[in-house]
Amino acid sequence: PYDIPMDTITLNDALKLSGMAETGGQAKLLIQSGQVKVNGVVEIRRKKQLKEGDVIQVGDEEFTLELEN
Numbered sequence: 001p002y003d004i005p006m007d008t009i010t011l012n013d014a015l016k017l018s019g020m021a022e023t024g025g026q027a028k029l030l031i032q033s034g035q036v037k038v039n040g041v042v043e044i045r046r047k048k049q050l051k052e053g054d055v056i057q058v059g060d061e062e063f064t065l066e067l068e069n
Contacts, residue, residue: 007067011038011056012046014065020058030058 009017012027015036021027030036031046037057038048050056054065 008049008051009065009067010046011036011043011048011050014050014056015058018056018063020056020061020063035059 011031012024015021015027015030016024021030028046031044034042034044035058036043038050039055040057050065052065052067056063056065
């Protein structure tokens, strides 16, 4: 087996794992409705690749992405 480094994650997965969205469908709706910002810019691509240190904002909630190996 190969050790695949986890240095990126999709916006959709980040929203689910952070608890900002309960399901992939809810994450999709948040993203497509323009309610999600990445590093201060509205992002409408669910598959946008995020890296450690990116700041994700949904409404008044905000978090900085931290990835574990």
